[in-house]
Amino acid sequence: MxxxxxxxxxxxxxxxxxxxxxxxxxxxxxxxxxxxxxxxxxxxxxxxxxGKVGILKEIMEEFFRRYFLVFEGVDDESKTPEACVRGLIHNIVNFVRENTELTMVSYNELPLDLPEIAELKAEKIADMIQRISGLVLRMGLDPKDAFLIAVVGPSLISTIFTNFRLRPVMKHVFPFKFDDAYYERYAETIATLFLHGIKGLAEERKGKKRSTK
Amino acid sequence: MxxxxxxxxxxxxxxxxxxxxxxxxxxxxxxxxxxxxxxxxxxxxxxxxxGKVGILKEIMEEFFRRYFLVFEGVDDESKTPEACVRGLIHNIVNFVRENTELTMVSYNELPLDLPEIAELKAEKIADMIQRISGLVLRMGLDPKDAFLIAVVGPSLISTIFTNFRLRPVMKHVFPFKFDDAYYERYAETIATLFLHGIKGLAEERKGKKRSTK
DNA sequence: CTCCTTGACAAACGTTTGTTTAATTTTTAT
DNA sequence: ATAAAAATTAAACAAACGTTTGTCAAGGAG
The missing domain is CATH 1.10.10.60 (Homeodomain-like)
Incomplete structure (x- = not known):
């Protein structure tokens, strides 16, 4: 065809x-x-x-292979943690933009419980969390606090991925032009959103610690 | 069976x-x-x-019917906008918790382009955005600024929904007990995350407006 | 040359797909 | 009690499913 x-x-x-x-x-x-x-x-x-699932398996492996590169050297200690997070968000947005279909397949079929890929997924995700734990610490959160990691991390990822995932629906609701300017502003916006959000969580944590002393 | x-x-x-x-x-x-x-x-x-798609159609209609109730009277002007947002987030979390499967079906099949439901979805989502525009205004954002609405709204929703959607995967990564206490803390946490985030965006907007005067 | 591996093909495998038919039971209304 | 309507059934439908088969052409190695 x-x-x-x-x-x-x-x-x-x-x-x-x-x-x-x-x-x-x-x-x-x-x-x-x-x-x-x-x-x-x-x-x-x-x-x-x-077989058919073999294709999906290779697709997801290829996705994770490329996706991991985004987190390479993201925790640059010569920069402020805020700058690192901003850079990371830009990188993720650009990655999804340049690998939209690959990302959508992997993300959409994630919950699907094909035993042949179930093991792969959890392993890769755990690996990914490990990679950003240093940055998490520098942002004022406790990297040992699995709860906060499990909330903020997936929230950020799902925010970006869903922006692409619901594109067909959103196009009917918002009349945007999805050009370079859009993605630049988008990345900046969610960076601000999450940086202030994380700062708020870090402050709350400090307040709690002080009050329990 | x-x-x-x-x-x-x-x-x-x-x-x-x-x-x-x-x-x-x-x-x-x-x-x-x-x-x-x-x-x-x-x-x-x-x-x-x-037919089979008729079932899906009824499922999505039932979902939106129930989901809309969550937004009913959410912008209570006798409360602070922060309290309203916190309440709304609690309501959404509880809603998804009590209607997990219904929500997952509707959310997972959203991007699917069955012409028989395509029209339904965009309409419902546009309707929903309208309902929270008052609250958005009181939070310091411009409800006419479609961009911010289109970023923050779906970010919050995708955060909550994805928390349930990826539950099968996350169970292999995080050893949480998903009980009342978990959901209470979860709702409080993302409320803090987004309230501080939105405040940050509102401040940034004010700063920009002042500087262009 | 012969031997053997690899790549590509058409064709058919047995299942399963969503939907429909026609007959039959059950319910409702007269 | 009887007729009409509604609910339920088993069976069959063509179409599509993922996979496998047997065959043939091409190319390198011995």
Whole structure:
């Protein structure tokens, strides 16, 4: 059908699957549809990926591989923690912007309990939390306080991801132009939102500690 | 199979479908599975709902019907806007807690572009934004500033909903007991997070306005 | 040349999909 | 009591599902 760019059939299947899964969801897409979109014979899917879920598995692995790079060296101690958080948020927004479909597939199918990927997910997420614990400490929160980490972290991530996830719906509600300026302002806005929010939580924590002494 | 509580077959189908859709997603659940779970003949689904998507449609309508009640009288001018926001957040958390599966189905299938429900969603969301615009104004933001509304609102909602949505994954990462105390602390925490965040955005806005004068 | 692996294909596999049909029971109204 | 309406059933429908089969062409190694 579309005959996606690369001549490597495996890459073409992957690209087609990412696009279709992002649009309709994993379960709603058939292997025939993927094969047609990739301009490839159906049998090639089982040949290269050992079945349909094999594609999803590779997609999620690729997602985490790229996603982890965003957190690389994010806790730069030569900068203020506020600047680090702002930089991190910009990086995440840009990452999702440049890998929208890949991110949407991975994020949408996260809750899906395919035993073949269930283990992968928890491991990767735990890993990710570890990476930002240093920055969390410098922001005035206790990195040992799993509760706050479990609230603020997913809140930030879900905020950004959902902004892309609900794009089709939001386009009918808000008349924005989603250009460079939009994403710049968007990143700045949620950075302000969360920086002030985290500061508020840190202050509350200090207040509690003092009062229990 | 399970023969859900009610004797009304339509209600039993609805209950079974909500449970199954919440677990596996709309596309991954077959009508036979729903019928079996509801203890009902397959043909009853087309008879009562005119097909599988008819069930989803009724589910989403029921969700919005209940969800709107949460925003009823939320902008109580006898209370401070901060107290209103805190109350609203508590109400939303409690609502999702008491309607978890219904909410998860509606939220998960939101991006899905079934033309039969596409119109419904945008309308309902626009309606919802209208309802909180008064409160937004009292919090120091400009309700005409669609951008901030479009950022803060969905951020708060996605934060809460995602907390429930990723529960299966998070259970493998964080060892919490999700009891009354957890939800109480959770609501208080994100209330603090967003109240300070919104205050930060409001201050920034004031600063900008002053500087452009 | 022969041998063997790899890549690609059409075709068919047995299941399962959502929906419909026609017959039958149950309920309601007259 | 009888007729009409509503509820429920088993069975069948074509279509689509994910996977596998057997075959054939191409290419490198010995």
């Amino acid at each position: 579309k005959e996606r760019g690369s001549s490597d059939p495996k890459k073409r299947i992957l690209a087609a699957a990412i696009s279709l899964f992002a649009q309709k969801g994993f379960a709603a897409v058939g292997v025939r549809e993927i094969a047609a979109e990739a301009g490839v014979n159906i049998a090639m899917i089982s040949y290269y990926f050992e | 399970k023969e859900r509580g009610s004797s009304d077959p339509k209600k039993r189908i609805l209950a079974a479908a909500i449970s199954l859709f919440a677990q596996k997603g709309f596309a991954a659940v077959g009508v036979r599975e729903i019928a079996a779970e509801a203890g009902v003949n397959i043909a009853m689904i087309s008879y009562y709902f005119e």
